[in-house]
Each structure stands twice: as C-alpha cells, then as structure tokens.
Amino acid sequence: MFAAAAMAAAAGAAYPSERRNRGRGDRHDHESARRALEEGRARPLAEILEQVRGQLGGEVIGVEFDREDGRYVYEFKVITRGGRLREVYVDALTAAILKDEED
Secondary structure (H helix, E strand, C coil): CHHHHHHHCCCCCCCHHHHHCHHHCHHHHHHHHHHHHHCCCCCCHHHHHHHHHHHCCEEEEEEEEEEECCEEEEEEEEEECCCCEEEEEEECCCCCEEEEEEC
8 A cells, every 4th residue: 555655646757748747646647657667667665665664764754756867766755763854765676775865
C-alpha cells in the first residue's frame, strides 16, 4: 500500500507529452511511475526503501517519485530522531543516496 501511495504521488515525466499533461492529476502521475518501473528505469519503492532505510536517519513520513537530471529519484521526507525534517534523494534504480538536506 505504501508503494501504491508513492506511485500515486509521482510527479516525474519521462516524455514531452507527459510534461504537457501534468495537470491531469494523480492518475497520470501514477502512469508515469508505472512506465518507469516497466521499462526498468526504476525499482519498486519497497526494494529501494529496504536497501536504504538504515541510512535515512529517522522515520519516513512521505515519498515523492520524480525525474531529476535525467534519472528517476525517490525523494524521502524523513523526521530525524532529533525532530528535524530532512529530504533524502535516492536514485530509483541503484538506491544510491544522491542528496541529503534539511527542509
């Protein structure tokens, strides 16, 4: 269910036609994420989260799926043990942590 929620929140667009249709809402966003998974350009959220959970430094409270710099990324919103909000960007194919910043 968590993976479905993240896919529904997908905001990335792989093709120009998708960028034109961004205003179509969650259904279109979900389709973009599903296509990336089917094409092998992203791995399922559950797999990525299992691989990086210990490196996130807190509790995941939200996830977005996006396309940045030519790659798909999962953007994890994390509340640290100290109560700070962080955004951790993880490559959706390799699970490499790309960026970790305070929000």
